[in-house]
Amino acid sequence: MEKKDQDPESKSAKNISRRGFIRGAGLSTAGSVLLSSNVLAFDYREHPAKGKEFGPGAMTIKMKVNGITKSISVEPRTTLAAALRDHLGLTGTKVVCDRGACSACTVYLDGKPVNSCIMSALDVGDKEVTTIEGIAKNGELHPVQEAFIEHDASQCGYCTPGMVMSCVHLVENNPNPNLEDVKDATRGNLCRCGTYPHVFKATLEAAKKMI
Amino acid sequence: MDTRKEKFPYGIPGHNLGEIEREIPMEEPPVWPVNDELKVIGKRVKRIDALEKVTGKAIYTSDIKLPGMLYAKMLRSNVPHATISSIDVSKASSLPGVHAIHLIENAPKEGGDGGTNTYPMVKYVGQPLGGVAAESLEIAKEAVSLIKVNYEKKPFVIDMESAMEINAPIVFDAPITQQQDGGDVGETHDGSKGEGNVRGPSTSSFFGGPRGNLEEGFNEADVIVERTYRTQVHTHMPLETHGVVVDWGADVMTVYASTQNTAAVRNEMASVFNLPKSKVRVICEFMGGGFGAKHSAGSFGPMAANLAKKTGRPVWLMLDRKEEHLAEGNRPNSIQYLKIGAKKDGTLTGIQQRSHGTAGVGLGAGVGRIAQILYPCPNFATEQYDVLTNAGPGAAWRAPGNVQGAFGLEQAIDEMAEKLDLDPLRYRDRIDTSEVRKVERQRGAELFGWSRRQPPGSSTGVVKKGLGVGQSTWPRFVTLDSSVEIKIHKGGGVEIRSSVQDIGTGTKTIIAQVVAEELGLQVKDIKVNIGDTFFPVGPGSGGSVVTGSITPPTRNAAFEAKMALLKLVAKKWETDSSELYVEDGQVGHKANADLKMSFKEATKLMRTSQISKIASRSDDYGGFQQPWGLAYGDLGSVQFAEVSVNTETGFVKVDRIVAAHSCGRPLNIGQLESQINGGVIQGVSYALYENRVMDNGTGHMMNANIDQYKVPFSMEIPEIETIIVEEYSGRSSTDAYGIGEPANIATAAAIANAVYNAIGVRLYEIPITPSSILKALRNVS
Numbered sequence: 001m002e003k004k005d006q007d008p009e010s011k012s013a014k015n016i017s018r019r020g021f022i023r024g025a026g027l028s029t030a031g032s033v034l035l036s037s038n039v040l041a042f043d044y045r046e047h048p049a050k051g052k053e054f055g056p057g058a059m060t061i062k063m064k065v066n067g068i069t070k071s072i073s074v075e076p077r078t079t080l081a082a083a084l085r086d087h088l089g090l091t092g093t094k095v096v097c098d099r100g101a102c103s104a105c106t107v108y109l110d111g112k113p114v115n116s117c118i119m120s121a122l123d124v125g126d127k128e129v130t131t132i133e134g135i136a137k138n139g140e141l142h143p144v145q146e147a148f149i150e151h152d153a154s155q156c157g158y159c160t161p162g163m164v165m166s167c168v169h170l171v172e173n174n175p176n177p178n179l180e181d182v183k184d185a186t187r188g189n190l191c192r193c194g195t196y197p198h199v200f201k202a203t204l205e206a207a208k209k210m211i
Numbered sequence: 212m213d214t215r216k217e218k219f220p221y222g223i224p225g226h227n228l229g230e231i232e233r234e235i236p237m238e239e240p241p242v243w244p245v246n247d248e249l250k251v252i253g254k255r256v257k258r259i260d261a262l263e264k265v266t267g268k269a270i271y272t273s274d275i276k277l278p279g280m281l282y283a284k285m286l287r288s289n290v291p292h293a294t295i296s297s298i299d300v301s302k303a304s305s306l307p308g309v310h311a312i313h314l315i316e317n318a319p320k321e322g323g324d325g326g327t328n329t330y331p332m333v334k335y336v337g338q339p340l341g342g343v344a345a346e347s348l349e350i351a352k353e354a355v356s357l358i359k360v361n362y363e364k365k366p367f368v369i370d371m372e373s374a375m376e377i378n379a380p381i382v383f384d385a386p387i388t389q390q391q392d393g394g395d396v397g398e399t400h401d402g403s404k405g406e407g408n409v410r411g412p413s414t415s416s417f418f419g420g421p422r423g424n425l426e427e428g429f430n431e432a433d434v435i436v437e438r439t440y441r442t443q444v445h446t447h448m449p450l451e452t453h454g455v456v457v458d459w460g461a462d463v464m465t466v467y468a469s470t471q472n473t474a475a476v477r478n479e480m481a482s483v484f485n486l487p488k489s490k491v492r493v494i495c496e497f498m499g500g501g502f503g504a505k506h507s508a509g510s511f512g513p514m515a516a517n518l519a520k521k522t523g524r525p526v527w528l529m530l531d532r533k534e535e536h537l538a539e540g541n542r543p544n545s546i547q548y549l550k551i552g553a554k555k556d557g558t559l560t561g562i563q564q565r566s567h568g569t570a571g572v573g574l575g576a577g578v579g580r581i582a583q584i585l586y587p588c589p590n591f592a593t594e595q596y597d598v599l600t601n602a603g604p605g606a607a608w609r610a611p612g613n614v615q616g617a618f619g620l621e622q623a624i625d626e627m628a629e630k631l632d633l634d635p636l637r638y639r640d641r642i643d644t645s646e647v648r649k650v651e652r653q654r655g656a657e658l659f660g661w662s663r664r665q666p667p668g669s670s671t672g673v674v675k676k677g678l679g680v681g682q683s684t685w686p687r688f689v690t691l692d693s694s695v696e697i698k699i700h701k702g703g704g705v706e707i708r709s710s711v712q713d714i715g716t717g718t719k720t721i722i723a724q725v726v727a728e729e730l731g732l733q734v735k736d737i738k739v740n741i742g743d744t745f746f747p748v749g750p751g752s753g754g755s756v757v758t759g760s761i762t763p764p765t766r767n768a769a770f771e772a773k774m775a776l777l778k779l780v781a782k783k784w785e786t787d788s789s790e791l792y793v794e795d796g797q798v799g800h801k802a803n804a805d806l807k808m809s810f811k812e813a814t815k816l817m818r819t820s821q822i823s824k825i826a827s828r829s830d831d832y833g834g835f836q837q838p839w840g841l842a843y844g845d846l847g848s849v850q851f852a853e854v855s856v857n858t859e860t861g862f863v864k865v866d867r868i869v870a871a872h873s874c875g876r877p878l879n880i881g882q883l884e885s886q887i888n889g890g891v892i893q894g895v896s897y898a899l900y901e902n903r904v905m906d907n908g909t910g911h912m913m914n915a916n917i918d919q920y921k922v923p924f925s926m927e928i929p930e931i932e933t934i935i936v937e938e939y940s941g942r943s944s945t946d947a948y949g950i951g952e953p954a955n956i957a958t959a960a961a962i963a964n965a966v967y968n969a970i971g972v973r974l975y976e977i978p979i980t981p982s983s984i985l986k987a988l989r990n991v992s
Contacts, residue, residue, distance in 0.1 A: 077349055086347075091274035092267015094499075096450045097532055101918035104450060132267030141265070149261040152881040155889060156715025157264030158450035158499030164265055183925040190917060192450050192500050193715050194889030196928040 054122060063124055065090065066134030074121050080114075081105045083121035084131055092132035092161045102190035104158065106165040107131045113169050132161035135168055144168045147206035148199070155193035163189050167203040177207050217242045219832075219941025226650050233832040233941045240729065240770035240944050246876065246937060251728040252945075253937075255881040259720045259734060260497070260713070269497040272469040273529045275456045281310055283518050283528040284351035285511060286341040286358050287538070288333040291601040291910025292367035292380065295330040295340070295360060302357040303343060308350035311521040312358075313514060314341035333362065334382060334572045335601050336910045337537025339510040344518040344526050367601040369907045371544060371569040374408040374600045382408050382572060382599035402574050405596065409567070412594035416580045417837055421592040428561025428590030432552025436626045439548050440619035441976040442959075444569070444903040445896075446541040447608055448920065451499020453539045454529030455508070457515040464516065466493045468508070469529070471501035471714045472751030477744040479508040484516060488744075495712045495742040502893070503607035504540030505714075506751055536915035540606025541903060543568040543576030545615040549623050557631050557641045559588035568615070569598045570605025579612025581956070582620045584845075585684050586642045601910055607753055609890065610685055610952035614897065614959065618977060621681040621960030626973070629667070635964065636661055636680055647938050648682055651849040651871035654934050655680075659851040659869040668971020673859050676866075677969025679852045681960030685952045687842035687875070689835070690750035693760040693828040697726065697768040698821045699776060703811040705730065705737050707768075711749025711761050712742040716951060717882035718757055724878055725762050725945060729769035731793030732810060747825055755846065755949030758878065760828055763943040768826035770944075775824070779816040780808060831942040844940050846953040848872040850891070852961035853929075856969040858988055861981030865895050865927075865962060871934040875948040880935065883950055887933045890954020895929065896922045898959035902978050 055076035096104035100118040108130040154160040170185035221231035246253030263269035345351040366380035386403030456467040515528035545568040552561040568576025577595040628638035723737040750760040781788040800806035853867040904913040
């Protein structure tokens with residue numbers, strides 16, 4: 001498995017990510033509230049360019065999304081998810097928990113899954129963003145998408161984009177996953193309809209077809 | 212003659228399949244044979260909107276963006292009980308980017324429970340007080356934080372047992388009525404009876420009232436089981452929150468809604484704004500889950516419309532995760548006392564049930580009818596009380612009442628079996644008269660390997676294994692006000708229209724299957740346009756009514772359109788339309804194989820550009836148990852659970868569930884499996900994980916998010932195997948019913964019984980947590 005900590009600068013104490021905090025907070029509650037540190041998305045720590053001050057007004061930034069570079073005008077408080085959904089019309093990325101706990105907002109940053117709801121749009125910089133809309137190439141579905149359709153792996157469909165992103169990342173990086181690998185890859189993805197069994201089946205089938 | 216007689220398949224294939232003669236309306240289509248002989252029905256047909264879902268192209272309400280649209284945020288109370296003396300919006304209204312603020316006020320003259328105050332009395336944390344529309348969601352949020360609400364706080368009560376005490380703060384000092392989308396489906400809970408916060412009891416259902424004489428029943432009993440069971444409050448947490456986008460045009464108010472009932476939302480909005488129903492259009496093309504909580508326009512619907520009215524612009528108003536937990540529904544908790552008596556041979560002689568539950572400021576915390584009807588018993592009585600507390604209102608959730616009720620009843624039955632020295636499954640064979648559950652027990656036990664079950668507590672080692680079973684029933688409800696329009700276009704193309712929505716169960720797909728089967732076409736040839744109240748009215752997606760309500764009119768409309776088309780072909784071929792058939796995209800002649808024409812060619816014979824037929828739901832063949840749409844038969848299920856309990860850590864893992872279900876004629880096997888998986892997983896969650904944690908000192912919910920509101924993720928998903936038992940009863944032109952509620956009822960009881968089998972100590976309360984397991988184990992050692 002890849003190392004979760006992608007950024008060498010993140011060792012410093014000031015970089016306690018919001019999700020890291022939440023994870024700690026989750027342990028302290030009582031009753032039936034159990035561990036929920038099951039988010040897979042990689043930690044991209046915030047490290048804004050030093051010496052510059054932004055905001056509070058909107059500013060124009062460039063962002064490369066699904067192979068196309070676009071200019072958007074966003075306030076510094078804009079999350080990557082909001083930039084994609086509200087400014088670029090890419091509404092396949094869903095915001096469900098709005099705090100990095102459910103992976104519905106998963107997109108790739110230079111190929112690595114991140115939670116776009118807790119990432120600043122300004123922190124994307126020159127990294128390339130891939131969203132669910134960029135997974136099918138030239139009108140051809142990814143084998144994971146094909147398999148999701150074949151095995152009825154979506155119900156209401158609201159978690160599906162995030163699920164597809166997690167499962168595509170798995171099969172692209174592990175040519176021969178087993179069930180535990182699929183569970184591991186989707187361990188941060190919340191589905192309330194209960195699509196998990198069909199998601200597992202679909203992803204394993206897709207991986208087989210890709211060999 | 213307006214009717215004719217036909218013979219329908221009747222019974223369970225592989226078990227007791229026979230025939231029954233039914234008298235059916237003359238205009239309805241001929242009987243369908245069993246699924247084996249059909250081409251599209253009962254098969255694994257791919258979901259017709261899956262492509263949009265897997266590519267991110269499906270547009271949900273939350274995704275809608277209209278020109279000039281504003282974003283709105285609700286203002287909500289942060290105290291549990293208070294009168295509002297004033298609300299200061301001056302800072303918020305001067306924030307750049309804010310376009311309108313709307314505060315909820317008491318209707319003039321009405322006063323209500325708020326007395327002479329301008330604003331309604333606050334009864335729970337999260338109660339809607341107003342809303343702000345702004346250029347962006349961020350600005351709207353900021354504006355809401357700048358509004359100052361001055362409260363005159365009052366005593367409050369959060370915990371149900373405290374609320375039942377004589378001196379408890381009173382939540383409502385007046386009679387209240389059940390909200391439209393509240394709690395236990397089909398039951399009315401009387402909020403005027405009772406004392407203090409305890410209202411009721413409800414003692415009867417549409418299956419009747421008390422039966423026989425309990426005292427005599429218990430006197431006849433050789434064995435008595437008497438227990439109290441507790442279940443928690445939990446919240447629906449659909450991934451897409453409640454919300455709307457309102458576009459109030461000059462002529463029509465268009466409401467894009469994340470709803471499981473477009474028609475109900477239309478009716479509510481028309482009523483609130485005094486508009487004719489024809490001037491309100493509710494649209495829901497895709498929606499991100501509801502599970503019972505999304506039948507209403509709520510307060511967010513009228514709020515968005517008021518803000519749209521004030522600004523003259525479309526308004527987007529979707530709730531955030533916290534609001535969803537606080538104010539948009541939950542399954543009420545329960546404390547259930549259950550007493551069961553049986554003779555030595557197991558015959559039940561008496562069932563007594565008494566329950567208390569809180570739906571917060573709402574009613575509807577009954578525990579259903581399962582104790583009343585699952586097993587025949589001559590002596591039965593129930594008293595179900597609603598307890599009012601200062602917490603968010605409950606809402607229907609997948610088999611309202613029955614899920615709580617099954618948790619108690621099915622454990623009590625297990626305990627009775629043990630006292631009688633009978634295997635729990637064999638005991639159910641003895642007392643259960645349902646034919647379909649008999650088959651489910653047989654097939655389920657075989658697949659599950661029930662014979663592996665060891666005596667309770669006999670599993671050795673630190674991690675103990677246990678097997679358990681739970682049963683359920685759910686009535687076959689039908690919404691009679693269900694209609695469908697079909698259009699066959701000249702030159703090809705078939706379109707279906709209804710206001711019924713697809714909440715993720717696959718309604719669009721089963722409609723397409725029914726039409727494809729009837730017209731001899733493929734599913735891909737059918738365009739299903741639903742979720743729009745400008746189309747003929749369809750049922751709400753609740754109570755597992757949709758399949759049984761909408762597929763018969765769908766087939767009937769398709770049949771009528773087909774007959775109209777075949778008449779044109781018959782005229783051309785100079786024959787009678789009754790001699791013609793459609794199959795594989797062709798129209799043919801039964802007696803003359805040379806006469807063939809493609810369906811598309813046939814449509815070119817049309818004089819008009821389309822054939823349009825609207826059909827409505829007729830009564831079931833043979834009638835209903837209750838004329839309002841309580842059909843005969845039930846949706847019986849049996850679920851088996853295998854668990855591992857770690858006796859050192861207290862962790863329970865559900866390893867495997869075998870779920871055996873019936874839903875009349877199954878329409879789409881893949882989608883049924885999906886829905887059963889979902890019901891089971893929510894049942895696992897109910898049994899082991901989720902719980903609304905309230906702070907009794909402040910009235911705030913402590914885990915109103917996703918990271919601390921524990922539900923199963925991939926790591927907690929058991930292996931789930933489904934068995935779908937075909938059961939024919941010749942009740943409609945499709946003879947099909949839903950599976951949404953049944954899938955969720957028996958799971959928690961099956962798990963609790965399995966946990967008992969593993970550790971030899973019974974747990975009477977859910978969620979079963981590591982802490983409760985460890986406490987229980989200490990009790991025995």
